[in-house]
Amino acid sequence: MKSMLKYGVALLSLLPALVRGQYISELFEYKPAPGQHINAAPWGIPSSAATIKGGVSGSLSLGAFGGYVVFGFDQPVENHPNNPYGIDFSIFGNPLNGLSEPAIVYVMKDENQNGLPDDTWYELAGSDYYFSSSIRYYEVTYSNPGGSTAADVPWSDQLGNTGFIFTNTNHTQPYYPLADSFPSVHQDEYTLTGSYIRMPVDSSTSTFVKFPQRVFGYADNQMRGSAPYNIPDNPYTEEVENSGGDAFDIGWAVDSAGNYIELDAIHFVKVQTAVMAYGGWLGEASTEITGAVDVEPNNGISGITKCLVIKDLPVKLTESTHQLEVFAFDKGRLQPGQEIVWWVNMEEAEIDENNVLTVTESGELEITAAMADDPTITATVTTTVDLSSAIELPFAVHHIILWPNPAKDVIRISGCENAAIKMTGISGKVFYEGFSERKEKTIRIAHLPPGVYLVGIEQDGLYTFKKFFKY
Numbered sequence: 001m002k003s004m005l006k007y008g009v010a011l012l013s014l015l016p017a018l019v020r021g022q023y024i025s026e027l028f029e030y031k032p033a034p035g036q037h038i039n040a041a042p043w044g045i046p047s048s049a050a051t052i053k054g055g056v057s058g059s060l061s062l063g064a065f066g067g068y069v070v071f072g073f074d075q076p077v078e079n080h081p082n083n084p085y086g087i088d089f090s091i092f093g094n095p096l097n098g099l100s101e102p103a104i105v106y107v108m109k110d111e112n113q114n115g116l117p118d119d120t121w122y123e124l125a126g127s128d129y130y131f132s133s134s135i136r137y138y139e140v141t142y143s144n145p146g147g148s149t150a151a152d153v154p155w156s157d158q159l160g161n162t163g164f165i166f167t168n169t170n171h172t173q174p175y176y177p178l179a180d181s182f183p184s185v186h187q188d189e190y191t192l193t194g195s196y197i198r199m200p201v202d203s204s205t206s207t208f209v210k211f212p213q214r215v216f217g218y219a220d221n222q223m224r225g226s227a228p229y230n231i232p233d234n235p236y237t238e239e240v241e242n243s244g245g246d247a248f249d250i251g252w253a254v255d256s257a258g259n260y261i262e263l264d265a266i267h268f269v270k271v272q273t274a275v276m277a278y279g280g281w282l283g284e285a286s287t288e289i290t291g292a293v294d295v296e297p298n299n300g301i302s303g304i305t306k307c308l309v310i311k312d313l314p315v316k317l318t319e320s321t322h323q324l325e326v327f328a329f330d331k332g333r334l335q336p337g338q339e340i341v342w343w344v345n346m347e348e349a350e351i352d353e354n355n356v357l358t359v360t361e362s363g364e365l366e367i368t369a370a371m372a373d374d375p376t377i378t379a380t381v382t383t384t385v386d387l388s389s390a391i392e393l394p395f396a397v398h399h400i401i402l403w404p405n406p407a408k409d410v411i412r413i414s415g416c417e418n419a420a421i422k423m424t425g426i427s428g429k430v431f432y433e434g435f436s437e438r439k440e441k442t443i444r445i446a447h448l449p450p451g452v453y454l455v456g457i458e459q460d461g462l463y464t465f466k467k468f469f470k471y
């Protein structure tokens with residue numbers, strides 16, 4: 001009997017490919033941005049990277065915007081049709097309620113089969129991908145303040161913004177990656193590039209700044225559930241199901257033009273801090289991860305896979321009009337053209353057919369959107385409307401509206417009388433340039449490839465940027 005058991009165990013270990021729930025097996029690169037945990041154990045030294053292998057209890061900080069880690073798995077991570085909610089792997093971080101530090105996740109298939117991540121990265125497009133505030137190629141340069149103790153680290157981006165990674169009293173070591181530990185980081189300055197999402201920092205209470213949770217598709221974002229870790233959270237519901245943590249579907253992968261692509265499996269994952277946000281005494285937003293695991297196919301687990309995402313409102317709304325942005329998803333893929341029904345809790349607020357909110361009184365505003373063909377799928381946002389100090393902005397800034405978004409055949413711009421209009425792709429290529437004498441302008445886009453486009457509108461010396469997604 002004893003020998004039979006032994007034989008059985010040996011037989012099982014010969015079949016590793018049947019056992020899903022593999023952890024990270026290999027680390028390829030760890031290049032953090034400056035941050036309060038960098039150059040200090042346990043989160044921000046080179047050996048921290050290895051702690052995320054083999055389980056979900058490691059400790060790795062990526063630092064502020066652009067810091068990243070690249071890891072891999074022994075076996076391919078399959079985009080398996082029977083995976084629960086379509087989810088193929090999960091990444092675990094250490095988010096708290098109201099303290100999400102989102103990273104964007106990129107995946108790569110080992111197309112040339114050399115075991116190295118030297119193929120093509122595809123971004124997994126999360127819930128904020130289509131927001132007008134998201135930037136595809138964001139570039140931040142950090143400068144080394146020097147010294148052997150903590151000093152604020154200056155940064156600048158390619159748009160001309162500047163800031164600091166501020167020090168805090170809890171972490172007294174230098175925040176700029178040190179030469180001995182991170183030889184690939186130039187000791188004068190270095191630049192990190194990646195996709196960016198805007199963190200709607202909520203500092204309405206002075207004691208605890210909030211980094212609100214994103215809906216789906218980001219690391220260090222959703223709270224952890226319980227083992228077994230190879231049964232994932234449903235990322236389309238607020239509740240933590242099964243393992244919790246951050247669930248990822250390879251089906252969200254988009255190419256550099258923003259088109260969804262089909263990958264049957266991936267081998268490598270890059271996790272990169274996607275925000276640049278400062279949380280007062282909490283320090284900068286910087287992603288932490290503790291491990292990753294792939295998912296066990298199980299067609300007995302199912303749940304809601306549709307969701308609506310509304311772009312966060314400002315914590316305080318101080319203007320009487322606001323362009324709302326709402327996106328419908330099924331299994332995390334954009335569903336353009338879904339009809340949306342709105343509800344507002346204030347009589348003095350209304351939303352028009354172009355999703356423009358108009359509000360004429362101050363108060364606590366709650367807005368709910370529902371899918372017209374399935375009203376059980378909803379999303380809600382709230383804000384405090386405070387019009388007491390509303391500045392009368394020039395007409396041009398208030399009233400330029402671009403719709404629809406996403407768009408297929410045409411876009412329309414209103415409020416653009418006597419305006420110069422220029423439409424470019426994300427690479428800067430110009431697709432339209434013209435002048436509108438009339439209040440409304442229609443531009444044909446049917447012939448353009450799918451992707452994100454920028455429209456710059458110059459009117460009376462004022463410049464406005466609008467962004468839309470062509471499908």
Ligand SMILES: [Ca+2]
Pocket residue numbers: 079080083086087088249250251
């Ligand atoms: Ca999948």
Ligand SMILES: [Ca+2]
Pocket residue numbers: 093094095096099100101220286287288
């Ligand atoms: Ca965290």
Ligand SMILES: [Ca+2]
Pocket residue numbers: 109110111112113114115116117118119
């Ligand atoms: Ca390769």
Ligand SMILES: [Ca+2]
Pocket residue numbers: 233234235236237238239240241
């Ligand atoms: Ca959930």
